[in-house]
Amino acid sequence: MSDAIVVSCLPCEGGLQIGVLTLNRPSSLNAINQSMIDCLYEQLLAWKQDERVVCIMLKGEGDKAFCAGGDVRQLFTALRKDVKAGQQEAEQFFSHEYRLDYLIHTYPKPIVVWGHGIVMGGGLGLMVGGSHRVVTETTRMAMPEMAIGLYPDVGGSWFLNRMPEKTGLFCGLTGCALNAGDALYAGLADRFLQHSMLQEVLDAMRLSTWQKESEANHAIVSKILRRFAKAAEPLIPESNLQQHKQQIQRLMDHDTLAEIYHDWLHYDTTDHWLEKAIKGFLQGCPTTAYLVWEQIKRGRHLSLSEVFQMELTLSVQCCLHGDLVEGVRSRLVDKDNNPKWRYASVLDIPKEWVETHFESLWPADQHPLSSLV
Template sequence: MDQLKMGDGPILFSRRGALATATLNLPKALNALNLDMIESLSAQLDQWADDDSVAAVWIDGSGDKAFCAGGDVVALYRGSTGYEELRRGETPDYTFTTDFFSREYRLDYKIHTYKKPIVVWGGGIVMGGGIGIMAGASHRIVTETTRMAMPEITIGLFPDVGGSWFLNRMPGRTGLFLGLTGAQFNGSDALFAGMADRMLPDDRRETVLLELAGLEFFADCERNHRQVSDCLKRLQRPPAEQPQSNLRAHYDQIQQLTDHATLPAVCRAITAYDGEDKWLQKAAATLAGGSPLTPWIVWEQLKRGRHSSLAEVFRMELVLAVNLCASGHFREGVRALLIDKDRQPQWQPATLEEISGEQVERCFEAPWSGDNPLADLR
C-alpha cells in the first residue's frame, strides 16, 4: 500500500489507507520532544480525530536507537531557576516552564482519552516524555530492545507525564521503587508492570505496519480497537522468546526494601543494599547520588495521587513540574549531567534529612494566581 507523505521535519505524518502514522524524527537527539513537536503532534491528532477516513493511529520514532528519550531538558534548563538566582532573591519566571509542561500534559491527556486506536511502537529507549506518549496509548508495543525509565531523580525533577497515575497502578510497590531509583526496565518488565500490551520482534516493525494497514476497518471505534488488538496478539513474540523481567525476578526483594512506614527508612533500605545483583546495585547508587528533594516529591505524589482522576493528576503534576524547575535542583541536575557533564551535582540542601516539610509542601502549591492552566481537563 502506498504511503502518502503529509510533511517532513521533526515529525513525519503519513497515511497508509485508514491508518495514520506519526514518526518522531530527531534521531540524533533520540527523538526528544521539543515544544514544536508537542504542538504539531497534538494538532495532527485533533485533525485525525475528526477525519472519518482515519480509523487508527500509529506513532513511532525515527531510527533504531529510541522511540523517545524524553523532553527537551536543555530548553527547560534555560527557562529554569538556579541556586544563585534564588540566593539573590530573584523571583522565578514561570512562563516557559508553565507553557511547556501544560502543552505536554495536554498531549498526554489527549492520548489517554483518544477514541480511535493509537498504537505506539516503543522500541529502543523510551524515557520521560516518551513514556508520557506511550503510557496513554490504547496499544503499547515493546520489543527486545526496549529500555524504559523515569530517571528524573538524576536531574532534580520527578516522574511526571502521568507518573502519579501509572506508577500507582504497578504491582505492589514497584512504582515507588522505579520512581525513587530511576531504574531501567526492559520490555518484559513493561508487560509485567502494565506499561505495555504486546512484545513484538524489533525487526518486524514494517511488517506490523503493513498488517495493520491491511486490516478491514469500520466506522465503529470499538470494533476497530478489537481489530487492532487481535492483529497484534497474532504477531506477538512467544513468552519463551522474551527477555527476563527484572521487576518480576526482584519483586519480593523490592517489596521488602520498600516495606517501611517513612520515606527516609525506605531510602536507607534501598541505598544500603550490599548484594551482588548489578541491577539493584545501580538502582541503589542512582538513588544515593540523586536529588534529595525528588524522593520526597515521589513519596507525596504517589500518596496524593492514589485516588485522583487522570485530569487531577495532570493538574497536580503541572504545579510540581513548574515549582521544581524553580527550585534550583533541576538546573543543578541538568548542569551536572548534560551541560558541564561532571556528574557531580552539588545539591542544596545536600541530604534527604535537610529537606523540610515546608519545602516539600510549597512544591504542591500553585505558583500562579488564578486557575490552573489545565483546569478545563475533565
C-alpha cells in the same frame, strides 16, 4: 508543522486511512521539544474529527529510540537567562506536554505506540496512554528524573500508582532501567513484538477491513498484534522487577522515606541490577525523593485530569526551586556529574520545603489545565 514530526497516511480499503506519526530527531534520540508537542497535538485533534482515519501509529525514527524524553536543556537555558521568562516557558512547555499526554490517554480511536529502544521520561508519557503499547527486544525504559532534580511527571502519579505491589514507588525513587519483560509485568505495555516486525504490522493494518465503530477497530488492532506477539513470545526477556519482587517488597517495607534511606544505605547485595537501582536513589536528588514519595501518596485517588493538574504545579515549582536547573547543568550540560543539591540528604529536608513544591501558582479557575475533563 514541525520538521521533527513526519506525518503520513496509509491508504486502506474503502478510502479509509491509518495515520502515522513519526518522531524524527534520531540524532537526539527523538527527544521531544515544544514544536513537536504542538504538532502532535494538532494532528491528533484533526484526525480525531476525520472519519477517514481509523487508527493511529506513533513511532520513532531510527533503531535507537522511540523517545528519550523532553528536551529540558531548552528550559535550562531560559531559566538561567531570566527566571521570570523561564517560568513562562516552563508553564507553556509542561502544560502543552500534559495536554497532549491526556489526549492520548482519552483518544477514542486506537493508537498503537511502537516503544522500541529508549523510552524514557516524556517518551513514556507519550507511550503509556496509547490503547495498544508495543515493546520490543530493544526496549529500555525508565523514569530517571531522580538524577536531574525533577520527578516522574507526564502522568507518573497515575501510572506508577497502578504498577504491582510498590514497584511504581521503587521505580520512581531509583530510576531503574526496565526491559520489555518489566514493561509487560508493570502494565506499561500490552504486547511484545520484534522490532523487525514493524513493517509487517503496518502492512497487516493497511490490508484490514476497518469498521465505522471505534470499538470494532480496537479489536482489529488487538487481533493483529496478538498474531504477531505469539511468534515473538519466546524472545521476551525475563522481568527484573518480577525476579526481584521479594527483595523490592522488603526494601519498600517502611513507613517513612528516612527509614528507606537508612535501610538502603547499608543494604548489602552483589546483584548488579539491584545494586544499580539502590545507587540511583542514594546518588539522586534528595528533594526529588520526597516529591516522588508525596506524588505517589497524593496521586493515589486523583482522576487523570487532577493528576496532570497537580503535576503541572509541581513541574513549574521544580523549575523555580533550583535543583532542576542544577541537575540539568551537572548531568546534561557541563556533564561533571557532581550536582550541588539544595539539601545533601533526605534526612536534611524540612517538610515545609517539600510542601512549597505543591503550592499552586494560579487561582483554581485559572489553572492552565483546568479545561481537562
